[in-house]
Amino acid sequence: MSPAAVVQTVTHSGLRGRGGAAFPTGAKWKTVLDTDADRKYVVCNADEGDSGTFADRLVMEGDPFALIEGMTIAAFAVSATKGYIYVRSEYPHAIAILEAAIQTARNAGYLGVDVLGSGKQFDLEVRKGAGAYICGEETALLESLEGNRGIVRARPPLPAVRGLFNQPTIVNNVLSFTSVPVILHRGAEFYRDFGMGRSRGTIAIQLAGNIKHGGLIEKAFGVTLREVLYEYGGGTASGRPIKAVQVGGPLGAYLPERHWDTPLDYEAFSAIGAVLGHGGIVVHDDSANLGRLARYAMEFCAVESCGKCTPCRIGSTRGVEVIDKIIGSNGGMQQIELLRDLCDTMVHGSLCAMGSMTPLPVLSALDHFPNDFRRNDAACDIEKRTL
Ligand SMILES: Cc1cc2nc3c(=O)[nH]c(=O)nc-3n(C[C@H](O)[C@H](O)[C@H](O)COP(=O)(O)O)c2cc1C
Ligand code: SF4
Missing domain, CATH: 1.20.1440.230 (NADH-ubiquinone oxidoreductase 51kDa subunit, iron-sulphur binding domain)
Structure with a gap:
């Protein structure tokens, strides 16, 4: 496939960024593809700072090659030569596993100066974040990667136009990158067949807080909050009634019962003044204040x-x-x-x-x-x- 065809496939799949803002991934990649520069970068946001979230960690620990593959496809699509995975320091196992996997990929010719004999260069490096929530915000993350204090940059310019070291940069969440191999393997239609409205594909739902069966479930967008809380979560761990549910991390709204029939869909959540964010759900029982x-x-x-x-x-x-x-x-x-x-x-x-x-x-x-x-x-x- 040509780089433009890869970008077109990702666009057609309907994939939206899983880090929180739900920006169309294909549109971001197209901006980087269309911006001329000597050097381009691919950066993976694995800071995973939201309360109750752990999907990025589980993917990095369980299937690091999916992330390496997704980032390599992104690099091919926009002609980037270098990639960074910015992982929070609280994830030592993920960091060790990623570093070993990158070395394995390099030894097998999947990374390096001549990726699989294609004449194209791409290599990856893991960088540790020092534990600031704001370093998950993409421009503060870029500052941190450059060795500076994590302070947010004003936009424009977008990172896709002037990002890391002032060069065009793709910044995507772990789950966005790891969705790409399946999109290219099974096709954009296969992927967009899951979901509802403009929320296509699957969402990694992380159940945490006062919940009987906490953990990670992957579902097509459209499942309701109530189904997730009771059919998968089994209600509270304390056995008391659920009082409020915070969806989307520490910046997400607290939802009372009358909103629990809302489907997990970016637009449906926006309509009730809430966000889906990175898919973290933190449950509180009636003893919460x-x-x-x-x-x-x-x-x-x-x-x-x-x-x-x-x-x-x-x-x-x-x-x-x-x-x-x-x-x-x-x-x-x-x-x-x-x-x-x-x-x-x-x-x-x-x-x-x-x-x-x-x-x-x-x-x-x-x-x-x-x-x-x-x-x-x-x-x-x-x-x-x-x-
Ligand atoms: C305060 C703040 C914290 C954020 N933390 C994260 C994070 O931990 N992980 C993440 O992927 N995105 C985080 N984001 C969103 C990123 O700024 C950015 O939208 C994302 O990395 C883009 O990738 P995506 O399009 O694949 O979601 C955060 C945003 C803000 C404002
Ligand atoms: S001070 Fe402004 S730029 Fe910094 S985290 Fe707060 S809102 Fe963002």
Whole structure:
């Protein structure tokens, strides 16, 4: 196949990035293909920072050659010569397995200066991330790969045009790359035959938190949240009723029961003000306090913010304070309005999704579980911490 035909096949398959933003993979590859440069790069985002997620780790540990193959196909499609796999340092087994697999592939001629006698060069290197959530954001990841502090870059230019070392760069999640071999092997039609609407193929659902049968299941898009929670997860581990479910990592919304019949589909989730993200699902039973979880979301943002823009850097710290005041004043309306106003500023004024999505868990908790923002357990905890 020609490089353009490979890009066309990936485009036709309907594959969208599995790292969280669900951007069409083929469109990203086409931009890199169409951008002239002496050097191009392929970067795999294996930072996997979302709470309750482990699908990338399981694929890297269980089938590292699928990732090597997917990245090599990407390199062939855009004429890239070098690739990096950016893995979080908390994954030592994945790192060791990938390094051994890369050496095996190199020895067998699948990587190196003349890949399988094609005259094309491509090699891979594993790089360890140091544990910052923001280094999963693609531009902060590129900064980190270049040896700099992980700070988000303003866009444009897109990484596909000017990415690693200012060269056109494909950045994709592990699951996006590992979907590619099957797409080329079985054909775009085979792949797009799974799923619903614009969410084609399969989703790796990771069940975690207070759930009886935690783990990874792969299903075509379209299965409902309720089916996943009860038919696969078997309800909570504690045996108590499920109260709220956070889908899509720490920046995902908290969903009450009335939303559990929503199919796992990017657009259906967007319609209820939620995200699918990387497919992580964290379950909470009725002993959870959503006021405390909303406070945690703001605190997480304050700790993990890269600090580049004000709405996120300052807003998250002010957010923690305002939530404390809401709880302290028994759900005081004035402070709630202030929190909504602050979230509005974060949504519209933040440079990246870290700041603009933190309001999702916060506001969903406030909208669906307002009683948890009253002076109760959460307030007691805060008082204990202050003492
Ligand atoms: C704060 C933040 C953290 C992110 N963390 C990850 C991550 O751990 N893994 C990942 O693949 N994408 C993560 N992303 C999304 C990446 O920026 C980017 O969209 C992705 O690597 C592109 O690959 P894909 O199109 O295959 O999804 C994160 C984004 C943000 C804003
Ligand atoms: S939103 Fe937060 S993490 Fe993103 S660029 Fe601004 S300060 Fe950095």
